[in-house]
Amino acid sequence: MKKLLLFAATILPASAEVSAQLPAESATTRILHEGDQIVLEVHDSGNHTWRVQTSDTLGTWTNGDTRRVFNGTLRIPMPIEGTKRFFRLNTDEAGAFASDSDSALLLPATFLNHATPALPPHLLTPAIRGQDNTPVSNPTTNAGATLGRVLFYDKRLSANQTISCASCHQAAHGFSDPRRFSVGFDGGLTDRNSMGLTNAKYYLRENYFWDERAATLEEQVLQPIQNSIEMGMTLDLLVTRLSAEPFYGELFIDAFGSATVNSDRISKALAQFVRSIISGQSKYDAGVASGFTNFTAQENQGRQIFNGAGNCTACHGSDNFVPGNAIFNNGLENPYIDKGVGRVSGLPQDEGLFKVPSLRNIELTAPYMHDGRFATLEQVVDFYSTGVVNHPNLSPQLRNPPGAPGAGQPRRLNLTTAQKAALVAFLRTLTDTAVTTDTKLQDPFRYEAE
Structure with missing residues (x-):
């Protein structure tokens, strides 16, 4: 009609x-x-x-x-x-109109570099490389990540074609959502805050979502598409819809050698794009090379608290500020309304365990925690200063060590006002707008008629 x-x-x-x-x-x-x-x-x-x-x-x-x-x-x-x-x-559906990639997309003639980004030496060490969760079966390629970039921003991935992955993972907000809970395709709200995606490649545990229910990033990227609140699609319908677009045929040929669209290729391309969201140009990174002479006195004070008395590196270690091979209960409440991993496993010992994302671009990803309960970094620091709750599963890193005063009790930092401000100032040195504005990570669709 x-x-x-x-x-x-x-x-x-x-x-x-x-x-x-x-x-x-x-x-x-x-x-x-x-x-x-x-x-x-x-x-x-x-x-x-x-x-x-x-x-x-x-x-x-x-x-x-x-x-x-x-x-x-x-x-x-x-x-x-x-x-x-x-x-x-x-x-005018019968009218002839080109639907190739040149008509639909603003892509350069030569693929942009997703596969081998330029990183400073401290992010190329064996320890950092050891955090990389890229599987042998899905190495990041420029063509594959470009396809993933188009998919990431394409509203065809939702049932009514009104939202995309980028709707809840916005570049300007560190690829997270500034709303406490994201709005799905039909107006419903998610039950958790959308996690920032910066440096997801370096999550050593590989498992994804706050409760780690997805074993790999390749598995994770398909679940929001099929979620009844988030995007409301079936994979069969998605394959049919994408197969009908000639420009996708071109992109799949470039990425995988043929125009065949299937859910395995969709998941691989999306995972490749997400793994290409890498931070390496923050003030902190410049500081590593200069001995932090570029830091203010307040920022250096915050760095010393983070690495020393605050013991923040126990959960946010290395220059990627990631948790290594551990998952934590950080004592937000007792009992937990949302039980995290415990909601998946049903095991009491898993209650309150949640994935710990990288702190890179943390300034941009408010609100904070799995339920977005903290609106600002200041509130987060206040919590670790005086608010950690004694839960049976509270991680040892957040308890006073044996032999110390209050051994076994929640480890609260009890920072002064000046120390809290310094810690926040340090966290802001992890901001990297080179990632949030990088052309190769932006919406590639053509919205202006020529």
Whole structure:
């Protein structure tokens, strides 16, 4: 069935904006006046092909170009002619329109470098390489990660084509969600905070999700797609949907040697992209090379607390600030409302155990903890200073050691106001906006009609 959007645009001062939203099943539009042109901004989760028509009288319509929506939104610039014009958009599914990667995507002729990123020497040591969870069966390639990048931002991965992986893992927020709980395809809320993805490659334990229920990253990336709250898809429907897009055929050929789309290849490509989200250009990284002479006195004080009296490295070790091969109960409450690993295993000894993500880009990933209970880094530091709760499964690293005052009791740092501020200042040196703004990690879809 054809769909129609009809609207009039009266020429206004360049600073003015007119908005109109007219329902046509899945499509709406806005009319924007931008300088010497009008922009038709179409929002269409069905990704239809549209033909632009214009008229001065509503009596005679002149056909314009045919445009395809590739990922829910398309901006169509139109020159201003006269003082009043009418515009009409008709779906034109029968019209010829290229659906190759050049039309759909803003990708360079040569693949960007996902496979061998330039990293400083301290992130190339045997100890750091030993944290790498990349399986032999799925090495990161430039073509594979590029396919994964397109999939990561593609709203086709959700049932109603309204959200993508990037909706809940936003680059500007360290590939996490600034909301406490993420909004799914049908408006429902997740029951946990979306974890930041920076340096997920270096999670030695390999298991993913807060409760580690996915054994590998390849397994993890398919689960949100099939989750009834998050994206609501079946893998069979996803394969059918992607197979219908010619540009995906090109990407799968580049990545895997043939145009065949299947869930195994989807999972491998998504995992490759996620593993390419690597931080190595923070103020901290510059400090390693300079002996931290680039740090302020406050930041160096915080670094000393982190590495020394705070014992933070027990759970956030190495220059990747990851937990090694351990999982922890950090004494958030007793009993736990969300039992973490215990919810999966049913074992009392697993209650309150949660995955520990890397602290890289931690400044950008608020709110914090599995349930997003802490809105700021200051609140997190306050918790470790005075708020750790005595739970039966509280990890030994958060208990006073034998022979010390209060042996076996929760280890609370009892920091001064100045020390807490210093620790927060140090954590902010782990911010790396080179990752959050890196072209190869951004949305690749074409939203502006040429």
